[in-house]
Amino acid sequence: MGRNRTRTDPDRYLTKRQGNFHYKRRVPVTIAHLDERAPHVRTSLKTDDRGLARRKRDLLEAADDALWASLITKGVTDPARRRYEAAVKRVEALDFTFHGAGYFEQPEAFDDLVDRLRHVLATGQQDQIMEPLLGAIEVPKMTVSKAFELYCDEIVADELVNKSQVQKDQWKKVKKRAISNFIRLVEDKPMEEITIDDAKKIYRHWLARIAPKEGKATAGASSGNRDLGNMRVLYEAYFKHMGDARRLNPFEGLGFSLKKKRSRPPIPTDWIRDTVMKPGNLATLNEEARGILLIMIETGARPSEICNLEPHAIRLSNKVPHLSIEPREDPDNPREIKTESSRRLVPLVGVALAAAQRHKAGFPLYRNRENDLSATLNKYLRANALLPTKSHTVYSFRHSFEDRMKEGGLEDELRRLLMGHTVDRPKYGSGGSLDWRRRELMKIVLPFDPSIV
Known part of the structure; x- marks a missing residue:
């Protein structure tokens, strides 16, 4: 077992020791000097179930593919992004959820931190899994526009599956208006750098239209609430996806009162x-x-x-x-x-x-x-x-x-x-x-x- 390494081999990179399956794979020679685990990657999968072992192997295989691709490309794509994705897959293969380092600074995360340290010590694989498990991997910065692409293509992709193309376009159109307004009023800045002042700038923009000091209103409260709400949802979903679900949301609590909801009048x-x-x-x-x-x-x-x-x-x-x-x-x-x-x-x-x-x-x-x-x-x-x-x-x-x-x-x-x-x-x-x-x-x-x- 473990000798045939073709992609069609259902048991590729799997070996069995003392009753449990292990993931074992040779680091490509061309980047062996860049991967401290060389010449081989070894990880216990902590299971004797072949089906579960294969699923965990798939995650680790994808993680290593992403990591090695980042080392080979040297900036042709986005190495930091690839390394982050590799870390996420590696942590998931160990039955944990990836979190950024900031998460472990919270008192509520203490028990989770202890569980991860115990796992590291029990496996004796500190060099291979310590950094991903403890979030010591740089989370790549992503601009608002790129985060919205990730949101549509990955985070909520399952919500779009049953929509027609017209429905998808309409769904994106409403949300994209919020993104475009943010970029126009602030800038297409990294999500990590959005501040409460940026959120208030969007709020004040809509306030000036909804309740101007002079002249007539040019927009309703629902329009402002929709933009602020869509930015709030994007911010929360993005950081949850990136393993930082506890991050304070600068758009939280910003909105306008809906005193009267307009409805279309019936025809007599x-x-x-x-x-x-x-x-x-x-x-x-x-x-x-x-x-x-x-x-x-x-x-x-x-x-x-x-x-x-x-x-x-x-x-x-x-x-x-x-x-x-x-x-x-x-x-x-x-x-x-x-x-x-x-x-x-x-x-x-x-x-x-x-x-x-x-x-x-x-x-x-x-x-x-x-x-x-x-x-x-x-x-x-x-x-x-x-x-x-x-x-x-x-x-x-x-x-x-x-x-x-x-x-x-x-x-x-x-x-x-x-x-x-x-x-x-x-x-x-x-x-x-x-x-x-x-x-x-x-x-x-x-x-x-x-x-x-």
Whole structure:
């Protein structure tokens, strides 16, 4: 065992001594003078389980690859970064978490420090593992922009897996604004050098826009809170990832009071019935956008939920025709829905049923193009005077649907379920049959001329 060193050998670099597996690997001759462990790296894996030994071996192998690459490149890439990554992998292989040296200065870290020292003494490998285990490895400095790249590509990469490309772009766009504003107002400085004064500079920038001493406000509190919040999250996540979770966050506690949350006004029911749904008023809107709008009127579904419906989610052959609003789980073309409570079945009634029958295959023109859809609908509705005021948008139809359900006497839990809102109690049953939901919605269905579809 341990003689075959090809990458395909599942037991490469593994030897067994006194019942336990060890990792043993020759240091490349070209850098043997730079690695004090030469000619061989030896580490006890503290296990007799072959599967666990292989997993630990993989971490150590990756650590040594990174370390040796840093010694070979001599600055062509980032040697300090490679050495740090190698230290992290080496510590993880020993079943510990990497922490910077500052962590061990905290009284709360005393027990952890003792455990690590005991491990070092027990293995007799002080030269190989002392520095990584005790954080005596320089943590490479990284600028705000580079830290954001690391955040997206590594720290929260798992959160982006199920998002569509449009959703990923939108997610990054909001957070990148905070990064860009910080760089513009401060500089693209190393994360370690960000101070409370830097954070206050961002706070004062937004304060001047939210509550100017003279003139009108040019921004709302939510915009400032979003920037400060995104910087706070990035700072915390970055240093936790780098093994320094206890570092004080300069953005902590900075924010603005939200006295009143603006919400889109609903469109009056008579306006929808007599103006929007008046024959001819939607005639020049392209068919798919028109179909989405008509479905929205009688389902309250979000435009993005409707335009991304797959054909199998438009269930017209069921006893109760309905939409199944759900995430798209195609690994090549995934898409999240807003929250888990957004997963729901919504009966099709009135003009929504007629529009769905016309668009059985969904809306390919706007699939993964929800931003284009919203722009198209808002532009058309404004250009044709189909919105009551400048404050109304296409999203106001969703609020109108909720108001119509309330005025129609539909119970609160059903309204929440159909809107995709959280129900504030433990979930029991399915929330009522589709037939019952349809009967309730028929209480508020609007009359329509079939020609508008």
